[in-house]
Amino acid sequence: MLQPTFSNQNDERLTRSIEGSLSLMSLSDLIQWIEGSKKSGTLIATNDEYTRRFFFQDGRLIFVWCDQEGQQLYDAIRDQFGLSMERIMEALKQSEELGISFIGLLSSEEGIPLERLGGLISTLAEQSLTTSLAWRTGSFRFSDFLPAAVLCSPVNIKPTKVLLDSTVQIDEARLIELSSLDPVLNEVYELIRKGALDIPPLPTEMQLLMDKINSPGLTIDQIIECLTDPLLVSKILRVSNSPFYGRRGKVGTLRDAVVYMGLKSLMSIVTVNALSGFSPQHAEEIEQILHHSMMVGMIAKQLTRDMGGNHDQAFVCGLLHDIGWIVMLEMLSKYDLDKEKRDYLMRVHHTTLGALVAKKWNFSDEIQEVIKNHHLPEKAEAYQQLVQIIYLSDQLAKNESPLPDDVVSALAAHSGEWAAPFADHLEELDREIDSILSAG
Structure with missing residues (x-):
């Protein structure tokens, strides 16, 4: 029986390595460390059934080798390109002996386009990494040894992107598992999956x-004739006078506030005010969501202003990006769900449902795109920069330390500086938003 030759990484080659238990250090943590530190080397992960080898260069995943049926590279090459198993293994052995790229050798000697080989390996690598992230037990070993046969690879995968995608997939799998045990949850899941929801007016x-x-x-x-609610008027004035909103002079009248804020920002404040009473039984949770959304909007406005972009548009999108959470709170209250099941549904589907709500309520295309993709900005089909600004603002508003590496890099690329303007003033902004939301 043919054996994958990448299994011959012996102790002599793994001179500098770290190893441990996956129950103590998860693959997710390892991958983030490898990418953040721009490591090059081999990560070997093993559980009771499988062993997988992930090859990284400067923090990017460039090659994978595993023994699980359906994810074996030599089987995939045989099936897709019609090469015999003997020829594939011969090429792999030859590339290892000569210290040259296995993919490059196959491409040059068999006439297979490098792009097609790279696409095949990318798919297998993402599949293997995604399924491995669900492992809770097993062991790992990471060394700085990188076989010459995997170098010069056309594959260049950002591991944390796979990590984000896999989080949704793992949650989805968990949700399906739960729904099979609960008819009520199954009904809710199917409504969301099919888009057959009774979206509120x-x-x-x-x-x-x-x-x-x-x-x-x-x-x-x-416009002023429509703004008769004293609480709403108070919120509008407080927002327009907030130092974080960017006004230097005092806004004393509703007319001045409407002129200064513009219709889009005004409409977003009206939306927040309406949503604050959307589900009385969840008033406290909704206030927390709106507090976070207001903070995201304020940060997005400042980021975009620094970049010379449409900061009013960014404020509106930040304010409305989590609208799906609020609507789902009310929708799911009709079902007898425990908190674990409810939270899975909201975390996995709030962006999809939020986009459906935004479409029904005739929100603009850019707002719909932000709501749908603010957790995965690379998936945005339009308004990519705006979606990424809201993603960055969302991360900054969470005030977690340290910030993810992709956030730090993106901030530097966009504004040329760190997140210091926000890190230094988040507590003050937090108090300001409390004041706005409690206006009355």
């Missing part, structure tokens, strides 16, 4: 304002 005060905005010959006085 636009709140009345929002509808009135939107009708006015869409009417010809709109005047400031007509």
